[in-house]
Amino acid sequence: MALADVDEDVLEELLAVALVQATADEVTPPLGSTSAWNPERIAWFRDYHRAAATGLEGPAREKTWAVVAGGTVVGSVRLKSVGPDAVEPNAVEPGAVETGIWLATRFRGQGVGRLALQLVADEARARGFAVLEASTTPGNKAAQSLLASIGAELIFEGTLVKARLLLR
Numbered sequence: 001m002a003l004a005d006v007d008e009d010v011l012e013e014l015l016a017v018a019l020v021q022a023t024a025d026e027v028t029p030p031l032g033s034t035s036a037w038n039p040e041r042i043a044w045f046r047d048y049h050r051a052a053a054t055g056l057e058g059p060a061r062e063k064t065w066a067v068v069a070g071g072t073v074v075g076s077v078r079l080k081s082v083g084p085d086a087v088e089p090n091a092v093e094p095g096a097v098e099t100g101i102w103l104a105t106r107f108r109g110q111g112v113g114r115l116a117l118q119l120v121a122d123e124a125r126a127r128g129f130a131v132l133e134a135s136t137t138p139g140n141k142a143a144q145s146l147l148a149s150i151g152a153e154l155i156f157e158g159t160l161v162k163a164r165l166l167l168r
Contacts, residue, residue: 001115003065003077003123006049010066013073015045021104022075049076056081056097056127067103067116075103077116079124082133095130101146113146121150125167134163 004010018027024037028048031040051060061081066073080098099120103113121132134152136143138161144154152163 001112001119002068003116003119004068004073006053006064006066006076010073011046011049014049014066014076015042017073017075017104018045018102021106022102026102027076052078065120067101067112069107069112074107074112075101075116077101077120079120079127095128096133097124097127097129097131098133098135099124100134108142114149117146117150121165121167130166130168132165132167136161136163 006014019037019042023035024041025035028041028044031044032038049064051058052062052064054060055063056079062078063080064076064078067075067077078100080100082096082098099117101113101116101120103116124132132152134143134147136147137159138156140161144161144163147163147165148154150165152165155162155164
């Protein structure tokens, strides 16, 4: 289990997995005239990962990695700066970074997500962040369970469930 930088080759592997093993709504914002994969969503996917390749210090203030299990790309995980200096409307506190993850359907429920989140938490800790944050919906019990499995505190706020993990 490892995280791999997303270069052009890895990006194409990641896209191929997403097209077959994830719904477009799990991986991209609503774009185009359909909720399925379409040219607009595919272009967004590529642009998003290319922008995030510049890292947390780059213009996107975000870094994505491919999740690799058994030598196969199986999903993606990210960190995004959300502290007050990041000019984010949902910023909670200084030293915070946000994470998000998606996995190919056939790799869900096997501990891959937990390991990937632990690796990204280690990455955030090594970069000096104090808090790892995430959010999901009240109906996404799998994400809530995954976040709790790494020790995150879950905070239920109406239509949002926020997760908070202290890294220090």
